Amino acid sequence: MRVAAAALALAAPFGALAQSADPQRWQLNMGRGVTASSQHAYDAHMFALWVCVAIGVIVFGAMAYAMFAFRKSKGAVAAQFSHNTTAEIIWTVIPIILLVIMAVPATQKLIAMYDTRDSEMTVKVTGFQWMWTYEYVGEDVEITSRLDRESDRLRQNRSATRADLDAHGNYLLEVDNELVLPTDTKVRFVITADDVIHSWWVPALGWKQDAIPGIVNEAWTEIKEPGVYRGQCAELCGKDHGFMPIVVRAVPRAEYDAWLAAEKARNAPEPAPAEAPAAPAPPAQTEAGGDATARAGGAQTAAPVAG
Numbered sequence: 001m002r003v004a005a006a007a008l009a010l011a012a013p014f015g016a017l018a019q020s021a022d023p024q025r026w027q028l029n030m031g032r033g034v035t036a037s038s039q040h041a042y043d044a045h046m047f048a049l050w051v052c053v054a055i056g057v058i059v060f061g062a063m064a065y066a067m068f069a070f071r072k073s074k075g076a077v078a079a080q081f082s083h084n085t086t087a088e089i090i091w092t093v094i095p096i097i098l099l100v101i102m103a104v105p106a107t108q109k110l111i112a113m114y115d116t117r118d119s120e121m122t123v124k125v126t127g128f129q130w131m132w133t134y135e136y137v138g139e140d141v142e143i144t145s146r147l148d149r150e151s152d153r154l155r156q157n158r159s160a161t162r163a164d165l166d167a168h169g170n171y172l173l174e175v176d177n178e179l180v181l182p183t184d185t186k187v188r189f190v191i192t193a194d195d196v197i198h199s200w201w202v203p204a205l206g207w208k209q210d211a212i213p214g215i216v217n218e219a220w221t222e223i224k225e226p227g228v229y230r231g232q233c234a235e236l237c238g239k240d241h242g243f244m245p246i247v248v249r250a251v252p253r254a255e256y257d258a259w260l261a262a263e264k265a266r267n268a269p270e271p272a273p274a275e276a277p278a279a280p281a282p283p284a285q286t287e288a289g290g291d292a293t294a295r296a297g298g299a300q301t302a303a304p305v306a307g
């Protein structure tokens with residue numbers, strides 16, 4: 001514990017043994033993040049780190065002591081045995097115990113990380129070359145999120161200086177439309193892609209999930225602290241892979257509800273023109289046809305299983 005405290009004190013001047021959200025310059029360690037998943041990951045990581053530190057201190061300490069205390073100049077003569085059953089049992093059993101001690105909590109955390117039950121809302125994330133769309137499932141709200149204009153201009157401006165980039169503040173980590181989420185709400189994500197494999201990654205949330213065409217992956221989050229959390233596509237997806245950032249803005253529930261209502265109002269279709277009454281008939285048929293096809297498809301799929 002004293003070792004832990006000393007290391008913390010040493011790292012403190014660098015300001016970064018454990019930050020809350022986004023990575024910082026010269027950060028030495030992974031961040032704590034702002035969700036239960038990210039904090040679980042951080043805890044598992046720190047536990048394993050201190051186990052490794054203890055092993056390192058013991059092993060290198062024993063080596064240093066042996067080399068110094070039993071050096072040739074003091075007349076030490078090496079023992080000539082080749083096997084020692086007791087030592088072999090000890091150095092097999094201790095690592096097994098350590099691995100089990102680390103694996104049990106890590107497995108519990110992993111299971112919790114994949115448990116999307118009891119989520120209160122769902123966001124469908126779709127990756128494209130090179131942007132993201134976010135569909136608030138069941139809310140008729142879908143937003144497209146891409147690199148902000150200023151970052152895009154700077155990245156293509158060969159005479160842009162370091163100062164120009166710094167002046168931007170969030171160069172390459174800013175988008176036009178942020179993903180707005182409520183805090184203290186379990187949000188389920190269904191993640192897919194429309195062209196190539198992307199990966200949706202916001203470090204402060206504690207996970208990354210591949211976005212694969214034709215496959216729907218799941219994840220969830222429950223953000224504790226309001227704030228802006230930035231991330232990037234984490235799968236090499238093409239020439240503009242580095243230019244499809246992610247920005248999550250977590251706001252209190254009431255603020256989120258107001259934002260969602262405003263988005264809905266903005267997306268609401270214009271009142272139907274005069275021809276509207278005639279329109280419903282064909283879609284109804286199409287829908288019935290679609291259902292029938294789906295049912296037939298279901299029956300066909302079911303048949304081989306039954307047979």
Ligand SMILES: [Cu+2]
Pocket residue numbers: 127128197198199233234235236237241244
């Ligand atoms: Cu990508």
